[in-house]
Amino acid sequence: MIDALWGWPPPVLDPAGPYSAKVTTLSWSLFALGLVVTAIVVAALYVAIKGPDRWKAKLGGERAIWLGGVAFPGVVLTGLLIWGLTLTASLTESIRGDEMRIRVTGEMWWFRVQYLDADGSVAMEDANEIHIPVGVPVVLELESADVIHSFWVPHLSGKKDMIPGRRTLLRIEADRAGEFGGVCAEYCGGQHALMGFVTVAHDRQEWNVWLAGRRAGAAQAAASPASASEGASPYPGDADAYPTEAELLEQYDPRAGYRLFMDSGCAACHRIAGSDANGLAGPDLTYVGSRRTLGAGILANNRGTMVGWIGDSQSLKPGNRMPSYDVLTAKELGHIAAFLELQR
Amino acid sequence: MIVMALSACVTLVACKEPVETRREPTNDMKARGLAAIERAGCGSCHKIPGLDWPAGRLGPSLEGFDDVGLIAGALPNRPDVLAAFIRNAPGVKPGSTMPPMPVSASEAEDIAAYLYGIDHD
Ligand SMILES: [Cu+2]
Numbered sequence: 001m002i003d004a005l006w007g008w009p010p011p012v013l014d015p016a017g018p019y020s021a022k023v024t025t026l027s028w029s030l031f032a033l034g035l036v037v038t039a040i041v042v043a044a045l046y047v048a049i050k051g052p053d054r055w056k057a058k059l060g061g062e063r064a065i066w067l068g069g070v071a072f073p074g075v076v077l078t079g080l081l082i083w084g085l086t087l088t089a090s091l092t093e094s095i096r097g098d099e100m101r102i103r104v105t106g107e108m109w110w111f112r113v114q115y116l117d118a119d120g121s122v123a124m125e126d127a128n129e130i131h132i133p134v135g136v137p138v139v140l141e142l143e144s145a146d147v148i149h150s151f152w153v154p155h156l157s158g159k160k161d162m163i164p165g166r167r168t169l170l171r172i173e174a175d176r177a178g179e180f181g182g183v184c185a186e187y188c189g190g191q192h193a194l195m196g197f198v199t200v201a202h203d204r205q206e207w208n209v210w211l212a213g214r215r216a217g218a219a220q221a222a223a224s225p226a227s228a229s230e231g232a233s234p235y236p237g238d239a240d241a242y243p244t245e246a247e248l249l250e251q252y253d254p255r256a257g258y259r260l261f262m263d264s265g266c267a268a269c270h271r272i273a274g275s276d277a278n279g280l281a282g283p284d285l286t287y288v289g290s291r292r293t294l295g296a297g298i299l300a301n302n303r304g305t306m307v308g309w310i311g312d313s314q315s316l317k318p319g320n321r322m323p324s325y326d327v328l329t330a331k332e333l334g335h336i337a338a339f340l341e342l343q344r
Numbered sequence: 345m346i347v348m349a350l351s352a353c354v355t356l357v358a359c360k361e362p363v364e365t366r367r368e369p370t371n372d373m374k375a376r377g378l379a380a381i382e383r384a385g386c387g388s389c390h391k392i393p394g395l396d397w398p399a400g401r402l403g404p405s406l407e408g409f410d411d412v413g414l415i416a417g418a419l420p421n422r423p424d425v426l427a428a429f430i431r432n433a434p435g436v437k438p439g440s441t442m443p444p445m446p447v448s449a450s451e452a453e454d455i456a457a458y459l460y461g462i463d464h465d
Contacts, residue, residue, distance in 0.1 A: 300385040303446075304443045308400045
């Protein structure tokens with residue numbers, strides 16, 4: 001969630017991988033240099049106001065201006081530029097061929113995520129969540145479907161613009177498992193501030209489990225997208241607080257939800273692999289039930305927020321490109337939410 | 345104007361004594377309650393005092409909740425009932441359209457404390 005960007009230390013100073021570590025080095029160097037320059041300016045100011053006349057004359061002389069006003073900043077800034085570009089060159093290094101590749105497309109106001117094969121064809125579609133294994137460099141191919149966005153997951157790498165009609169590259173890598181929040185870092189219209197995503201770094205073992213889960217999910221979806229996976233309760237935590245199975249089905253029936261999803265126009269904008277829903281205007285929902293967040297990184301993902309989003313997304317993210325479904329009853333919204341929770 | 349507002353306050357206080365069961369929650373509880381509300385995403389359906397965003401409109405506004413009569417127009421207004429309602433609304437009020445929410449028992453208590461302790465006017 002975008003929340004992951006708050007707290008102390010700020011993520012830029014708390015790198016979770018080799019690429020972001022370089023950005024952190026650069027940041028600290030800039031802070032240090034800024035301090036030195038500030039100290040010099042304050043010292044010069046002190047001399048100019050209170051220093052002996054001889055020093056004052058020197059400070060105001062032509063030599064001081066050439067040295068302190070032209071040569072010093074010229075040398076320091078040029079050096080800094082060269083050093084900074086060399087230091088961070090590896091972040092945008094071009095594709096060698098054996099890396100893991102993910103295409104991320106900025107859309108107003110969410111992120112399309114496509115896992116690519118070695119030959120660059122799309123192997124798996126997802127949205128608003130990026131899964132990577134720990135210790136493996138991942139090349140992101142950044143694109144935009146509309147206006148300029150900027151991709152930034154500060155724990156893992158630097159910022160990179162997503163430019164319409166162009167493909168930019170950015171490498172990310174995590175050296176510890178965890179969830180790392182990301183945001184769009186270039187103003188892109190009304191809901192820019194609510195355009196985020198989550199990057200999940202899995203350690204080796206967990207990564208294999210995740211991959212296997214994705215494959216099984218895809219197979220199950222292909223067999224029957226409306227099927228309720230037996231025994232998997234959508235309710236986490238202690239079960240006794242929750243309604244019985246029969247009560248649940250009365251109010252939250254995934255099969256009814258599937259029909260409503262297909263009949264209410266959702267399928268025109270959303271894709272669910274293995275079903276007839278193949279719309280492309282909105283985020284892919286094949287794995288929406290397993291997502292940490294809804295609404296592009298802005299809300300927790302549970303039955304309540306799912307119902308709230310579908311029924312009333314315009315109150316939560318005004319102007320976003322999905323209509324509020326206030327023409328459906330609460331029960332119908334519940335059915336759809338129950339269906340979407342099973343898409344994982 | 346100020347005098348009018350003041351006297352309005354005085355009369356309000358006079359006619360609405362806090363009910364016995366409405367404890368004055370500790371600030372700790374209230375802070376934990378608000379954090380749980382944010383984490384669970386109650387704001388996706390409710391306008392909640394102290395929470396700028398989100399402020400969904402699918403459910404009733406919880407503004408001034410400390411002064412409501414019955415919970416959701418049906419249940420006795422007690423902290424324990426409210427905590428149970430928050431976790432599993434359809435379970436304690438059959439037919440309620442608020443979905444069960446994934447909060448723990450102690451989080452629900454904190455949330456109830458927060459909602460009751462908003463403002464004692
Ligand atoms: Cu943006």
